[in-house]
Amino acid sequence: MTRRLGLVLPLLLIIGWEVAAIIINNPFYLPRLETVVPVLLNPFSSDYTLGTGSLFDNAVISIERVTIGFGIAAAVAIPLGIGMGRSSGINDFFDTTLELLRPVPPLAWVPLALAWFKLGIASIVFIIFIGSVFPILLNTIDGVRGVKKTWIEVGMTLGANERQVLSRIVVPGAAPTIWTGLRVGFGIAWMCVVAAEILPGPTSGLGYLIMYAYNLGQMNVIIAGMITIGVIGLAIDVLFKTIERRFFSWRGLDR
Amino acid sequence: MTLTLHDVSRVFITEKGETIEALSHISLDIHDKEFICILGPSGCGKTTILRIIAGLESATSGTISINGTTISKPSPRMAMIFQEYSLYPWRNVQDNVTLGLELRGMRKAEREEYAKKFLGLVGLKGFERNFPHELSGGMRQRVAVARALAIDPSTLLMDEPFGALDAQTRNRMQNELLDIWQKTRKTILFVTHSVDEAVFLADRIVVLTRRPGTIREIIAVPQDRPRERTSEQFVQIRRHLLDMINEESGDASKV
Numbered sequence: 001m002t003r004r005l006g007l008v009l010p011l012l013l014i015i016g017w018e019v020a021a022i023i024i025n026n027p028f029y030l031p032r033l034e035t036v037v038p039v040l041l042n043p044f045s046s047d048y049t050l051g052t053g054s055l056f057d058n059a060v061i062s063i064e065r066v067t068i069g070f071g072i073a074a075a076v077a078i079p080l081g082i083g084m085g086r087s088s089g090i091n092d093f094f095d096t097t098l099e100l101l102r103p104v105p106p107l108a109w110v111p112l113a114l115a116w117f118k119l120g121i122a123s124i125v126f127i128i129f130i131g132s133v134f135p136i137l138l139n140t141i142d143g144v145r146g147v148k149k150t151w152i153e154v155g156m157t158l159g160a161n162e163r164q165v166l167s168r169i170v171v172p173g174a175a176p177t178i179w180t181g182l183r184v185g186f187g188i189a190w191m192c193v194v195a196a197e198i199l200p201g202p203t204s205g206l207g208y209l210i211m212y213a214y215n216l217g218q219m220n221v222i223i224a225g226m227i228t229i230g231v232i233g234l235a236i237d238v239l240f241k242t243i244e245r246r247f248f249s250w251r252g253l254d255r
Numbered sequence: 256m257t258l259t260l261h262d263v264s265r266v267f268i269t270e271k272g273e274t275i276e277a278l279s280h281i282s283l284d285i286h287d288k289e290f291i292c293i294l295g296p297s298g299c300g301k302t303t304i305l306r307i308i309a310g311l312e313s314a315t316s317g318t319i320s321i322n323g324t325t326i327s328k329p330s331p332r333m334a335m336i337f338q339e340y341s342l343y344p345w346r347n348v349q350d351n352v353t354l355g356l357e358l359r360g361m362r363k364a365e366r367e368e369y370a371k372k373f374l375g376l377v378g379l380k381g382f383e384r385n386f387p388h389e390l391s392g393g394m395r396q397r398v399a400v401a402r403a404l405a406i407d408p409s410t411l412l413m414d415e416p417f418g419a420l421d422a423q424t425r426n427r428m429q430n431e432l433l434d435i436w437q438k439t440r441k442t443i444l445f446v447t448h449s450v451d452e453a454v455f456l457a458d459r460i461v462v463l464t465r466r467p468g469t470i471r472e473i474i475a476v477p478q479d480r481p482r483e484r485t486s487e488q489f490v491q492i493r494r495h496l497l498d499m500i501n502e503e504s505g506d507a508s509k510v
């Protein structure tokens with residue numbers, strides 16, 4: 001019932017949009033539904049995206065970029081976070097620097113990224129990395145610190161060495177919180193990829209597509225692109241949540 | 256096997272730089288297969304003794320030895336059972352019980368045999384696949400006992416293991432522990448603040464003074480098991496202990 005109730009507003013919005021589009025009668029302000037839907041229904045054809053690569057191709061490119069940047073961020077943040085969570089020495093060494101860098105928004109790095117990596121995938125990946133590395137890192141530190149002391153001590157009395165404490169107790173114990181960090185980090189990474197692609201330079205990706213369509217005044221393609229960005233973001237979040245429920249449901253039940 | 260504490264003292268330094276003497280000159284011989292209860296007012300360092308023997312903390316001075324060999328880190332001949340929150344919520348009962356064996360590299364099929372055996376011993380046959388959050392407090396402590404027994408230690412160190420349980424469960428667990436003790440012939444060192452529990456369980460009761468904890472008296476309980484809590488001798492020993500404990504806590508409140 002709640003599910004169905006949740007569908008009422010989107011339907012009303014779509015109807016309201018169509019009505020408003022008819023009244024305004026200017027596709028540059030608000031395109032009509034029937035001009036947007038064909039773009040979404042033909043994701044593999046570049047005929048609907050002004051000849052600049054199909055919706056699908058651009059989505060794949062954006063997902064690729066985000067995966068690379070996010071992957072590097074996770075590969076850096078998780079080990080570093082485990083180290084910082086476990087050792088006050090490592091924490092003290094990195095903490096000040098990271099706290100200074102953290103408030104700088106990812107997009108403020110764009111000029112430096114362009115200067116260092118030039119136009120192209122590397123600078124986009126770098127922006128994504130900056131965007132997603134901090135949520136993953138902070139959640140990993142939190143998760144590792146939240147591992148109960150008793151769990152570690154039980155392991156030690158059962159004969160675990162430092163490596164085993166890490167692999168059998170600390171990492172699995174922190175995993176739900178690390179996973180939350182990955183989920184949040186991926187959300188930000190997805191926003192960053194679109195933002196980075198809107199900037200001058202890229203010639204592909206969903207962000208590029210909507211900016212390209214804007215330059216040509218094709219509002220229907222912009223909206224189709226936005227819907228695609230939203231749907232992909234939602235789908236990935238649902239995937240993260242499903243895995244969370246499947247593997248980390250013990251969180252909150254432990255006693 | 257004889258476990259010997261020789262002149263063990265432990266001094267803590269607080270964050271403010273104050274030194275607190277938790278234990279002072281504890282010497283004690285614990286004989287093979289003996290059931291010892293350590294009893295004392297709260298804050299007297301009972302748990303600290305256990306943690307030092309388990310190798311989780313080190314003594315400031317003095318030595319712990321098994322058959323004359325000094326030990327200073329967690330020894331496979333000891334297993335500790337904590338008051339609560341010690342099971343791994345992401346592992347099912349079987350994988351909790353066999354963690355110590357897994358750490359030693361035992362194969363899964365063999366571990367399953369061990370899990371069956373020790374879960375049977377603690378009366379939890381058939382719960383192999385359950386998760387800790389599905390079990391009651393008493394059942395969780397049985398799993399913790401099975402996990403400790405699985406590594407085949409010669410000594411069980413138990414830190415108020417039944418402290419969080421309701422009175423009935425606690426009494427039942429005491430009976431079952433005696434059963435297990437008689438079947439497995441382990442040495443047990445059992446910390447409690449319950450006089451009744453100590454008299455019901457122990458061969459000898461070590462009474463500690465308030466901080467800094469020293470041994471005030473060691474009382475042998477000559478009664479056969481199962482003990483009748485209302486028998487004259489039981490009540491007599493109990494009264495004697497209560498007087499001592501009251502005196503110790505009373506002194507503490509005057510300071």
